[in-house]
Amino acid sequence: MTGRLRVSLVITLFCCLWTLAAPEKTALAQGPGWRNVVIAETDDIKVGTSTLQVDFAEGTLDLPKTAILNHIGAAAGAVATYYGRFPVSSARILVIPVEGRSGILQGTTWGDMRGFPAFTRMRIGEHTTEAELRDDWMMTHELVHTAFPSMPDDQHWIEEGLATYIEPIARVMTGELTARKIWSDMVRDTHQGEPGPNDAGLDHTHTWGRTYWGGAMFCLVADVQIRRETHNRKGLQDALRAIVDDGGTIDHNWTLPQAFAIGDQATKTHVLMQMYDAWKDKPVTVDLPKLWNELGIQSGADGIEFINNAPLAKIREAISKPAGRPITASIVRH
Ligand SMILES: [Zn+2]
Numbered sequence: 001m002t003g004r005l006r007v008s009l010v011i012t013l014f015c016c017l018w019t020l021a022a023p024e025k026t027a028l029a030q031g032p033g034w035r036n037v038v039i040a041e042t043d044d045i046k047v048g049t050s051t052l053q054v055d056f057a058e059g060t061l062d063l064p065k066t067a068i069l070n071h072i073g074a075a076a077g078a079v080a081t082y083y084g085r086f087p088v089s090s091a092r093i094l095v096i097p098v099e100g101r102s103g104i105l106q107g108t109t110w111g112d113m114r115g116f117p118a119f120t121r122m123r124i125g126e127h128t129t130e131a132e133l134r135d136d137w138m139m140t141h142e143l144v145h146t147a148f149p150s151m152p153d154d155q156h157w158i159e160e161g162l163a164t165y166i167e168p169i170a171r172v173m174t175g176e177l178t179a180r181k182i183w184s185d186m187v188r189d190t191h192q193g194e195p196g197p198n199d200a201g202l203d204h205t206h207t208w209g210r211t212y213w214g215g216a217m218f219c220l221v222a223d224v225q226i227r228r229e230t231h232n233r234k235g236l237q238d239a240l241r242a243i244v245d246d247g248g249t250i251d252h253n254w255t256l257p258q259a260f261a262i263g264d265q266a267t268k269t270h271v272l273m274q275m276y277d278a279w280k281d282k283p284v285t286v287d288l289p290k291l292w293n294e295l296g297i298q299s300g301a302d303g304i305e306f307i308n309n310a311p312l313a314k315i316r317e318a319i320s321k322p323a324g325r326p327i328t329a330s331i332v333r334h
Helices: 002-017 065-083 130-135 138-147 152-175 179-193 208-229 236-245 256-267 271-281 288-295 313-319
Strands: 039-047 050-057 089-099 104-113 114-123 297-300 301-307 330-332
Touching: 002 179, 039 065, 065 130, 065 138, 065 236, 065 330, 089 301, 104 138, 104 313, 114 138, 138 152, 179 208, 179 297, 179 301, 208 236, 208 271, 208 288, 208 313, 236 256, 256 271, 256 301, 288 297, 288 313, 297 330
Parallel strands: 050 089, 089 114
Antiparallel strands: 039 050, 039 330, 104 114, 297 301
16 A cells, blocks of 8 residues: 555545544645646745745635735744744645635645645635634644654654644744633643553554644643753754754655654753653553643633642743744735
8 A cells, every 4th residue: 555545544534534624734745636726816925034825726715815815824924933934945825715615624735745845735615704714723733734854654643743732832922822722722632632442652543633632742741841851941842943944844754763863952851752762652641630730720610720830830831922023924915
């Protein structure tokens, strides 16, 4: 069975069986189903020195194209803010309007596609509203995928885990979301990443829960552990920026130890490699209630409360701190 066929099956499983809105990411060098698409308009989004070419396929959208471009620009700005710059020099984003539907329906990102280091295809319902754009996490999730090298299938969990974990943090950094909102969501959702019966570790258990939330749980625990070991001076962000700076972006195929070695070097810890060795082929359970408690997050009837004298409260604050100077994108209509 080829890698391509296997990845297609995964997409079907995630997008059709689990949730219609689930995004996917794959390193396929071959073309996805967009060759016959007719482009009605092409615009650019500039983020620092990077250019995102946005192609609108033919079809109608109730919203003006500017609203979609602003939304993509906000996502690109959030990703650039987290990583210090937009991870790849250029990217193509194909927006496909879907007749009769509403909402951001599906996103997929590929590396090294026809001259572009990254290519993202977004299916957006014809009747999508401003409110649906404001609620959308998928655009940012997809662009986070540009910021990590493409992995073999068994390590796909880290690609989805990173995108799942970083998307809300990047949007807090630009002020789009509040810290309260993202921690509340994390408390609600992260337990879906815990191993179930017969789990054989992240490298061998390719379920939706373990891929997206198991991966995100790995990232959260790694972030907290790096900060504990460095007295909160370094975090997962430093490791990930170093990987991108070393050329570890979606258009390159690396192994996970290759990427983690660079990440660990940047934080002067062994957290990523040690955690990978422990989690890859064994079901590691995380005591999440204890972790939330240590981070100073208390759940109540009215949502969550922050406890600022909790032992790891400063680490929680550092993870979800708004950026002093968020990077913004500018739209160039053609
Ligand atoms: Zn994804």
